[in-house]
Amino acid sequence: MALALDDLKSKNQTADRAFRGATLAGGATIVIILGLIAWTIADKSRLAFKTEGLSFFTEPRWAPAANVYGALSFIYGTAVTATIAVLLAVPVSLGIALFTTQVAPSWLKRPIVAMTDLVAVVPSVVFGLWGIIFLAPKLTPVFKRVSGWFHGVPVLGRIFGPASSGRTFMTAGLILAIMITPIIASISREVMETCPLTDRDGALALGATRWEMIKGAVLTHSAGGIVGSVMLGLGRAMGETIAAALVIGSSAAITANVFSPGDSLPSVIAFEWGEATSDVKRSALIAMGLTLFVMTLIVNFVATAVVNRSMKRMRGES
Amino acid sequence: MNIPRKRLGAVVSVLAISLIGAACSSSSTTTAGTTAGTTAAGNTTTSAAAGMDYSKLDGKIVGSGATFPKSFYDEAIANLAGIAPKLTVEYGGGGSGKGRSDLQEQVVDFAGTDGVVKPEDIAKFKGGDFVYVPTVIAPITLSYNLPSVKTLQLSPATIAGIYQLKITKWNDAAIAADNPGVTLPATTIVAARRADGSGTTDNFTKFLKASVGTDAGGTWALGSGSTVEWPAGTQAGDGNTGVAQIVSTTEGAIGYVDLSDAKANKLSFAAIKNKAGKFVMPTLEATSAAAEGATIKDDLTFFLGWADGDASYPIAAQTWIIAYTKQADPVKAANIRGFLTYLLNEGQTLAPTIDYAPLPETLRMKAIANIAKIGG
Numbered sequence: 110m111a112l113a114l115d116d117l118k119s120k121n122q123t124a125d126r127a128f129r130g131a132t133l134a135g136g137a138t139i140v141i142i143l144g145l146i147a148w149t150i151a152d153k154s155r156l157a158f159k160t161e162g163l164s165f166f167t168e169p170r171w172a173p174a175a176n177v178y179g180a181l182s183f184i185y186g187t188a189v190t191a192t193i194a195v196l197l198a199v200p201v202s203l204g205i206a207l208f209t210t211q212v213a214p215s216w217l218k219r220p221i222v223a224m225t226d227l228v229a230v231v232p233s234v235v236f237g238l239w240g241i242i243f244l245a246p247k248l249t250p251v252f253k254r255v256s257g258w259f260h261g262v263p264v265l266g267r268i269f270g271p272a273s274s275g276r277t278f279m280t281a282g283l284i285l286a287i288m289i290t291p292i293i294a295s296i297s298r299e300v301m302e303t304c305p306l307t308d309r310d311g312a313l314a315l316g317a318t319r320w321e322m323i324k325g326a327v328l329t330h331s332a333g334g335i336v337g338s339v340m341l342g343l344g345r346a347m348g349e350t351i352a353a354a355l356v357i358g359s360s361a362a363i364t365a366n367v368f369s370p371g372d373s374l375p376s377v378i379a380f381e382w383g384e385a386t387s388d389v390k391r392s393a394l395i396a397m398g399l400t401l402f403v404m405t406l407i408v409n410f411v412a413t414a415v416v417n418r419s420m421k422r423m424r425g426e427s
Numbered sequence: 428m429n430i431p432r433k434r435l436g437a438v439v440s441v442l443a444i445s446l447i448g449a450a451c452s453s454s455s456t457t458t459a460g461t462t463a464g465t466t467a468a469g470n471t472t473t474s475a476a477a478g479m480d481y482s483k484l485d486g487k488i489v490g491s492g493a494t495f496p497k498s499f500y501d502e503a504i505a506n507l508a509g510i511a512p513k514l515t516v517e518y519g520g521g522g523s524g525k526g527r528s529d530l531q532e533q534v535v536d537f538a539g540t541d542g543v544v545k546p547e548d549i550a551k552f553k554g555g556d557f558v559y560v561p562t563v564i565a566p567i568t569l570s571y572n573l574p575s576v577k578t579l580q581l582s583p584a585t586i587a588g589i590y591q592l593k594i595t596k597w598n599d600a601a602i603a604a605d606n607p608g609v610t611l612p613a614t615t616i617v618a619a620r621r622a623d624g625s626g627t628t629d630n631f632t633k634f635l636k637a638s639v640g641t642d643a644g645g646t647w648a649l650g651s652g653s654t655v656e657w658p659a660g661t662q663a664g665d666g667n668t669g670v671a672q673i674v675s676t677t678e679g680a681i682g683y684v685d686l687s688d689a690k691a692n693k694l695s696f697a698a699i700k701n702k703a704g705k706f707v708m709p710t711l712e713a714t715s716a717a718a719e720g721a722t723i724k725d726d727l728t729f730f731l732g733w734a735d736g737d738a739s740y741p742i743a744a745q746t747w748i749i750a751y752t753k754q755a756d757p758v759k760a761a762n763i764r765g766f767l768t769y770l771l772n773e774g775q776t777l778a779p780t781i782d783y784a785p786l787p788e789t790l791r792m793k794a795i796a797n798i799a800k801i802g803g
Contacts, residue, residue, distance in 0.1 A: 148477040161444060169765075170656065171654075172650075172655070172656050173624075173648040173652055173653070173654050174651060174652030174654070174655055175650065215767060241669075241672075242672075248675060273660055273662075274617075276661050276662065276663065351661050354622070354665070355669075357664055358622075358663055359622035359623075359663035360657065360659045360661070360663060361656070362659050363746060364659075369659060370662075370663065379623075380622055380623035380624060380665070381623070381624040382522070382524070382525070382542070382624075383494070383521055383522020383523075383524055383624060384522045384523055384524045384623070384624030384625055384626065384629075384653035384654070385522075385547070385624065386524040386527060386542065386545070386653070387547075387548075388548075388551075391524070391528070404608070425487065
């Protein structure tokens, strides 16, 4: 008996050790890959920073022929399109999440959830092609009409300025909004579903209407998770390449006019890489990748911090 | 019990269909190969490949680079497979920049490039000296969408005005002056250009620079390159197909598109005024004529745009395959020579069928002479 137990123990330890080794390897792989990516792009972008200096971030011109490599227009374009995307996607996504968790009867809930998730699996190039072939031509007259409405209005007149084509910041923002809606909607939905039934029933028992219950119980409970999902969506919108590239208009421009063609960091990298024949140009494109990497990292850190803080607060409250 | 049997039936029929399909496609490849072979055999007087036995080639060579000649190379590779069954040639595309950096780092055996390597970059090629082998040329059209205008003529200065948004209506005096007797509509011009960095943009802007730009003391201010600072009012499309799509769907649009994409999209294209002052349509003959008028340097680099000659079409793309002269593996060297020999012999008769122009004879002979330097 004693021998058998010892045998078992030693076997267990081997298995344990093997398991620990395997998980460690798995965990280490991701760290190593991330480290290698960071190191490589930092190393390869050094030339661009050396030749361009800080003006890489402040120069709005991108003129490889004149040896001027500035990323400012593209940083601006990335920020503008991601902002448009989030502004448009958040209300719709929260609407979907609230409808599926609080309002919809269960027979309607399931198909809506399934369809929202289906949007998430559509390849981004399909969105891009749909945008360029269908959406962009249809949007041109809409943009023109909207810019007509706001013509002469102080601030809005500049934001909704003259439109000449369907490939604009706005088009890219719209496509990105569609792409990030399922991310925000499904994470928010899952967070809302974790709202304790007792909280909801309690609110209703105290005589709250359904909206008061949602406002008081569901939204307060899930605020952190919702912010986190929005940040994830924002990160996705900033990094999206081909869908944005096809509809953004590919023009280095810094303008308040959302109906103007522009460009974003990932789309410039994708479109310029193949013909990047000079070392500085190649390095400048990699430096843009690094910039994008840092931007998304910041967004992710902020998201994690917000989620953690709200979770702590919630635990403290309950 | 019934279900598996049904499934088996389905599998068998799918197999049968795919087998038939495979049989059909393989037989068609063989036919195409033989046709190309016979055509070339008919030209034996001009063929320096007499005696080249492609079936002896054995192994695999890999290249990457320019996308402009890719459909020509793909077609040639497919036909070569019929007569050199043991040879595998892969051409990956990815752009001239990618091809050159791939060859520089020796990850490919040959690279396709639409432009010449800059003098300061030559030293970076790890494999030492390399040679240029021009393979094919093609016109770049200015395609337009004006249903009421059947023929259109444009001079370089007018094109420069359009792309700098100085000429914004089709009935502008400058366009009217190029087209006496043609009724032009008052439609707004939409100038379409490439969104991606491109050799086509490089050749188009080089043509403008040479004809009306700084080199000619004129009005083209955007310089030249695979990407230039286009005015924000121009519209960008991804690839030749993207520009062709803008032109075909927008009335009043004009775009620079290579001939095969312009034809595939059934676009109308303009006759362009050449250096001799003649308006010439973008035909393959006019492009070959431009190559005869162009100055060919000793290393076989040249620029086709704005070439001399009455019959020359002034906007064209040229492309080269570059490969190292020093080759460690003689079998690989023979394979590269074999592929290039095919491109410059049988390939030249294949080119016009897919809207590429063959090289003029003198240039072709020089190119064949350069092939011998690879691994030789």
